[in-house]
Amino acid sequence: xxxxxxxxxxxxxxxxxxxxxxxxxxxxxxxxxxxxxxxxxxxxxxxxxxxxxxxxxxxxxxxxxxxxxxxxxxxxxxxxxxxxxxxxxxxxxxxxxxxxxxxxxxxxxxxxxxxxxxxxxxxxxxxxxxxxxxxxxxxxxxxxxxxxxxxxxxxxxxxxxxxxxxxxxxxxxxxxxxxxxxxxxxxxxxxxxxxxxxxxxxxxxxxxxxxxxxxxxxxxxxxxxxxxxxxxxxxxxxxxxxxxxxxxxxxxxxxxxxxxxxxxxxxxxxxxxxxxxxxxxxxxxxxxxxxxxxxxxxxxxxxxxxxxxxxxxxxxxxxxxxxxxxxxxxxxxxxxxxxxxxxxxxxxxxxxxxxxxxxxxxxxxxxxxxxxxxxxxxxxxxxxxxxxxxxxxxxxxxxxxxxxxxxxxxxxxxxxxxxxxxxxxxxxxxxxxxx
Amino acid sequence: xxxxxxxxxxxxxxxxxxxxxxxxxxxxxxxxxxxxxxxxxxxxxxxxxxxxxxxxxxxxxxxxxxxxxxxxxxxxxxxxxxxxxxxxxxxxxxxxxxxxxxxxxxxxxxxxxxxxxxxxxxxxxxxxxxxxxxxxxxxxxxxxxxxxxxxxxxxxxxxxxxxxxxxxxxxxxxxxxxxxxxxxxxxxxxxxxxxxxxxxxxxxxxxxxxxxxxxxxxxxxxxxxxxxxxxxxxxxxxxxxxxxxxxxxxxxxxxxxxxxxxxxxxxxxxxxxxxxxxxxxxxxxxxxxxxxxxxxxxxxxxxxxxxxxxxxxxxxxxxxxxxxxxxxxxxxxxxxxxxxxxxxxxxxxxxxxxxxxxxxxxxxxxxxxxxxxxxxxxxxxxxxxxxxxxxxxxxxxxxxxxxxxxxxxxxxxxxxxxxxxxxxxxxxxxxxxxx
Numbered sequence: 001x002x003x004x005x006x007x008x009x010x011x012x013x014x015x016x017x018x019x020x021x022x023x024x025x026x027x028x029x030x031x032x033x034x035x036x037x038x039x040x041x042x043x044x045x046x047x048x049x050x051x052x053x054x055x056x057x058x059x060x061x062x063x064x065x066x067x068x069x070x071x072x073x074x075x076x077x078x079x080x081x082x083x084x085x086x087x088x089x090x091x092x093x094x095x096x097x098x099x100x101x102x103x104x105x106x107x108x109x110x111x112x113x114x115x116x117x118x119x120x121x122x123x124x125x126x127x128x129x130x131x132x133x134x135x136x137x138x139x140x141x142x143x144x145x146x147x148x149x150x151x152x153x154x155x156x157x158x159x160x161x162x163x164x165x166x167x168x169x170x171x172x173x174x175x176x177x178x179x180x181x182x183x184x185x186x187x188x189x190x191x192x193x194x195x196x197x198x199x200x201x202x203x204x205x206x207x208x209x210x211x212x213x214x215x216x217x218x219x220x221x222x223x224x225x226x227x228x229x230x231x232x233x234x235x236x237x238x239x240x241x242x243x244x245x246x247x248x249x250x251x252x253x254x255x256x257x258x259x260x261x262x263x264x265x266x267x268x269x270x271x272x273x274x275x276x277x278x279x280x281x282x283x284x285x286x287x288x289x290x291x292x293x294x295x296x297x298x299x300x301x302x303x304x305x306x307x308x309x310x311x312x313x314x315x316x317x318x319x320x321x322x323x324x325x326x327x328x329x330x331x332x333x334x335x336x337x338x339x340x341x342x343x344x345x346x347x348x349x350x351x352x353x354x355x356x357x358x359x360x361x362x363x364x365x366x367x368x369x370x371x372x373x374x375x376x377x378x379x380x381x382x383x384x385x386x387x388x389x390x391x392x393x394x395x396x397x398x399x400x401x402x403x404x405x406x407x408x409x410x411x412x413x414x415x416x417x418x419x420x421x422x423x424x425x426x427x428x429x430x431x432x433x434x435x
Numbered sequence: 436x437x438x439x440x441x442x443x444x445x446x447x448x449x450x451x452x453x454x455x456x457x458x459x460x461x462x463x464x465x466x467x468x469x470x471x472x473x474x475x476x477x478x479x480x481x482x483x484x485x486x487x488x489x490x491x492x493x494x495x496x497x498x499x500x501x502x503x504x505x506x507x508x509x510x511x512x513x514x515x516x517x518x519x520x521x522x523x524x525x526x527x528x529x530x531x532x533x534x535x536x537x538x539x540x541x542x543x544x545x546x547x548x549x550x551x552x553x554x555x556x557x558x559x560x561x562x563x564x565x566x567x568x569x570x571x572x573x574x575x576x577x578x579x580x581x582x583x584x585x586x587x588x589x590x591x592x593x594x595x596x597x598x599x600x601x602x603x604x605x606x607x608x609x610x611x612x613x614x615x616x617x618x619x620x621x622x623x624x625x626x627x628x629x630x631x632x633x634x635x636x637x638x639x640x641x642x643x644x645x646x647x648x649x650x651x652x653x654x655x656x657x658x659x660x661x662x663x664x665x666x667x668x669x670x671x672x673x674x675x676x677x678x679x680x681x682x683x684x685x686x687x688x689x690x691x692x693x694x695x696x697x698x699x700x701x702x703x704x705x706x707x708x709x710x711x712x713x714x715x716x717x718x719x720x721x722x723x724x725x726x727x728x729x730x731x732x733x734x735x736x737x738x739x740x741x742x743x744x745x746x747x748x749x750x751x752x753x754x755x756x757x758x759x760x761x762x763x764x765x766x767x768x769x770x771x772x773x774x775x776x777x778x779x780x781x782x783x784x785x786x787x788x789x790x791x792x793x794x795x796x797x798x799x800x801x802x803x804x805x806x807x808x809x810x811x812x813x814x815x816x817x818x819x820x821x822x823x824x825x826x827x828x829x830x831x832x833x834x835x836x837x838x839x840x841x842x843x844x845x846x847x848x849x850x851x852x853x854x855x856x857x858x859x860x861x862x863x864x865x866x867x868x869x870x
Contacts, residue, residue: 092850099847103557106549112541121791122538122805127784129818143855176854212817231673234818238666256866262859298858341835348831349562356556356835359867363860364836367848370557371832382647383564383669385830395820396783397806400776400791401799413802415527419611420578423733424697425798431691432794 003291005308008283011276011316011325023312024329024379026241026270038195038224045199050206056196061138061169063191068207073178073189081178089176096368097148097183103370104156107389119402120409124395128158131209132392133201133233134186135216135226136177138167138193144180145366149373150216150387151184157392162186163211165201167193193218195225202229215374215387236387240378241270241310244362245331245351247322249338250279252358258289260335263363265306266299274312274329276322283313323347330381333362350381406432438726440743443718446711446751446760458747459764459814461676461705473630473659480634485641491631496573496604498626503642508613508624516613524611531803532583532618538805539591542824554837555844559830563593566644567827568636568668569621570651570661571612573602573628579615580801584808584822585651586619592827597621598646600636602628628653630660637664650809650822671822675813676705676745679797680766680786682757684773685714687793693724695770698798700741701734709747709764711757718748758782765816768797785816841867 009019044052050068057063057071065071082090113123132154136147147164154162164181166174168191181189190208192200198218202225204210213234214226226235244264248257261273277283290307294300316322323344326334330350338344341356348354352375355362366373374387401409410433417425444454479487485503492498492506500506517525548558567589571582582599589597599616601609603626616624625643627635633653637660639645648669649661661670679699683692696708712718725742729735751757758779761769765785773779776791783789787810790797801808809822836844845868852860 088850089854092847092854095847096851106547107559114541120804124542124806125780125783125789130784145851145855231813231815234815253866256863259859259863259866263857263863266857266859297862298856303859345560345833348560349565350829351831353832353834354560356833359838359841360834360836361863361867363848363852363864364841364844364867365832365834366860367851368844369555369834369836371559371834375832376829378666380666380669381829381831383829386832388830390825394785394811394816394818395823396786396816397788397800397810397821398780398791399788399795399800399804399806401795401804403794406794406799409799409803412527412530413798415523416531416580416802417798419524419527420580421733422698422701424694424701424738425801427732428691428694428698428796429798431688431694432796432799 004294004304006287006290007312009312009314011314011321020325020328023274023310024272026310034220034224038221038228041195042199042225042228045196045205046203050208053192053196053200053205053208056194057192060194061167063168063171068190068205071191072207073191078178078182078186078189081175082182084175085179090179093144093180093183096145097152099368099370100148100152101156104153104372104389107153108156109390109393113398116405118404118408120405121398121400123398125398126393126395128160129212129392129394130159131161131163131211132159133211133214134162134164135197135214135218135222136164136166137218138169138174142166142174142177144176145373146217147177147180147186148184151181151186153372153387153389154215154392155185157389159392161188161209163201163209164189165192165197167191167197195221198222198225198229202233213392215391236374236391237376237380237384241272242267243272243331243377244274244333244335245326245329246275246335246337247319247326247344248275248277248282249319250277250282251339252337254282254285254289255293256358256361257286257337258293260361261290261307261311262293262297262303263361264333265303265311266297269302269305270310271306272310273307274314276314276316276325278316278318278322280315283315287313319344320347326351330379332375332377332381333365335360335362352376352381352386439729439739441722441725442747444747444749446749446756455760455763458709458745459707461745469655469659473656473663476630477634477660477663480631480640481638485643488627488631488635488640488643491629492627495629496602498603498606503625503640506626507642508626513613513617513621513624516610517617519610520614525614528579528615528618531580532587534803534805535583535587536591539588539807539824542588543591544825544828548833551840553839553843555840556833556835558833560833561828561830563595564647564827564829565594566596566598566646567594568646568649569597569599570632570649570653570657571599571601572653573604573609577601577609577612579611580808581652582612582615582621583619586616586621588807588822588824589650589827590620592824594827596623596644598636598644599624600627600632602626602632630656633657633660633664637668648827650826671809671826672811672815672819676707677702678707678766678812679709679768679770680761680764681710681770681772682754682761682779683710683712683717684754685712685717686774687772689717689720689724690728691793691796692721692772693728695796696725696742696746697728697732697738698796699768700738700746701732704737704740705745706741707745708742709749711749711751711760713751713753713757715750718750722748754779755782761786765814767810767812767816768800770795770797787811787816787821
């Protein structure tokens with residue numbers, strides 16, 4: 001049983017900040033070949049619509065279809081996939097969906113107005129997006145939980161039409177993914193993927209309707225295509241590698257913490273798992289648990305690469321310092337595996353999701369606790385939020401000025417407009433004052 | 436007095452949808468030279484920090500400074516600018532700021548939690564961004580109202596440090612802009628601009644601290660720089676040309692409507708002003724008002740170009756059809772200049788800001804009604820919102836699972852994790868069930 005080499009850092013050591021920055025850094029460059037290929041695919045789909053999408057699907061996914069209609073799945077097909085599941089899986093999927101829905105319903109934003117003394121009404125009208133596209137990867141990264149997490153907030157927001165695209169290389173359809181689409185209430189499903197699917201959703205084709213926003217994870221081609229169509233449609237964040245940061249007081253079973261680190265590392269080789277503790281002996285104990293438990297896992301090779309290349313065990317002075325480091329890292333997932341997580345919470349300013357207490361492993365949040373598992377990565381929790389209902393709603397300002405308000409506000413507006421040299425603005429306001 | 440040629444469209448005519456799409460389209464391509472220049476500037480500032488910023492500022496703005504400290508303005512300088520204003524302007528600025536603050540305070544989002552029957556706590560923690568950068572253009576487009584609209588929501592959100600950058604070509608400082616910074620509570624001001632200012636804020640330098648998000652309008656270089664640093668920091672939307680759409684029942688004074696169209700057109704030649712009415716005679720009357728009033732305005736040449744190249748007078752069947760067209764356009768500014776705007780409001784799904792009733796000209800919203808004047812352009816109101824307090828807050832999901840909850844949720848999570856082939860996820864959840 002070989003030991004897994006995990007980077008050890010000491011937060012009190014000189015040079016720690018530089019070492020930490022190096023540990024967190026990774027290269028997200030996409031190469032010029034991808035840029036070029038995506039530009040060509042987008043252009044072809046914009047110009048030739050369904051014909052181009054069908055061609056690319058034949059070439060890249062080896063799926064034979066005469067036309068786009070042949071690439072659409074019926075609602076009956078989704079229901080059939082759901083019925084084909086073992087009972088335990090169907091029950092779990094429905095229970096997870098119900099909890100995710102229940103949590104997200106609390107995120108619904110409502111319109112509001114207020115009336116000022118002179119009768120002027122101000123407010124904000126909140127409405128749902130009309131139509132949303134959901135990208136679901138095919139192959140090994142096809143996760144039904146991801147379908148639930150992306151689709152349910154859109155449906156809770158009131159999106160009328162939710163269109164899912166999922167590539168089916170060699171025609172192989174993933175029943176668990178289709179079942180999740182059925183449970184989540186997806187309206188239409190096309191078995192297309194890659195940049196061509198993003199293009200179809202962004203521009204619309206003869207059969208695929210143009211959407212207002214595209215969400216969901218994908219490979220480098222999908223990410224580049226989303227970047228390029230941003231502005232024509234909305235997009236969610238471009239996700240980096242997944243991360244977990246565990247703050248532990250040293251009193252949690254080290255096997256639990258090791259497995260929590262693994263649960264992140266098993267996603268892919270670039271995933272990042274870091275543990276911070278003031279207890280050096282505990283860091284050693286977790287290292288021992290890592291060495292003991294790793295050979296028991298089917299995905300041990302992925303985990304070994306991830307943990308040895310990007311993992312970290314960080315010794316800190318105390319839990320306050322651990323929180324400071326967490327705020328710098330702004331982790332996607334943060335476990336507070338301590339006796340009193342509520343005492344630490346006010347010190348945490350930046351994190352995608354916070355898992356509080358020894359019982360709350362990240363895996364529960366990934367599937368069924370309720371909150372979304374689409375979270376800001378790569379330190380972007382400093383300025384962004386989990387995917388939520390608010391990503392599928394937008395706001396319009398409301399202004400209804402009374403006759404008296406037109407006089408009061410007109411005076412202010414005209415003064416500032418003349419100050420800025422915008423005379424038509426000033427005259428437009430003054431017309432209403434003279435009324 | 437020459438007539439201004441404004442495009443006339445009839446919504447009932449064959450080919451209308453295509454004509455409308457052509458009217459709305461514009462080219463937003465930035466050329467390769469800008470891409471290249473911005474890439475070099477970002478790289479230089481990332482590598483050489485303040486020295487590079489000072490050099491670019493000398494070269495582009497002809498401002499001599501020995502170092503970055505020489506490019507920072509003191510709070511005393513801001514207060515002095517405020518005191519230098521004529522009383523009418525100072526009063527207007529403060530009144531506008533107060534109204535903007537009062538409106539935006541209603542957008543503040545609060546943290547929430549709820550407890551389930553088994554003791555599991557779920558929720559969402561809302562926190563402010565730590566530090567925000569505000570870009571303010573120099574020269575002719577230096578608008579104090581824009582300082583208020585960008586800075587006040589950040590301060591209401593609780594952003595601790597707000598850093599403004601504003602270029603001062605040839606060393607000329609705009610007192611009205613600096614006064615607005617004083618009123619809005621901006622913390623630090625650097626007289627730098629262009630891609631070099633965006634780079635300084637995104638990467639941080641010896642003197643300029645790294646921010647978490649950059650907001651505010653700028654030229655093509657600034658927009659390209661913001662695109663490139665997105666991900667390292669957050670950014671607001673990249674704005675297209677400003678637009679107004681007026682829906683009128685034909686009963687508003689045509690001079691008022693003409694001036695409303697001008698108030699948008701005077702911003703720049705690419706700005707777009709469109710009027711829709713079921714009353715053809717009213718469209719003629721507005722055309723006559725345009726011809727009559729245009730020569731009275733100092734910015735008539737800009738307005739003439741904008742109105743003749745991008746303006747439109749659209750005849751529609753009725754107000755319902757006008758609302759359908761408005762939803763397609765998803766305008767930045769929408770005036771409902773009708774007798775009963777409340778009756779139309781439920782039919783409007785997409786617009787940045789809605790100005791209701793004949794008294795409510797857009798200019799009031801631009802300066803002082805309260806809602807933000809930073810709004811989604813180019814049909815992006817289909818999926819995005821006015822700048823608001825919510826752009827300076829972010830959310831962290833909260834999950835605190837009870838011992839019983841760990842068992843119930845563990846079962847669901849493990850079933851789904853095994854279904855997805857993620858055994859470490861399953862084991863991590865099962866450890867807590869065995870407890």
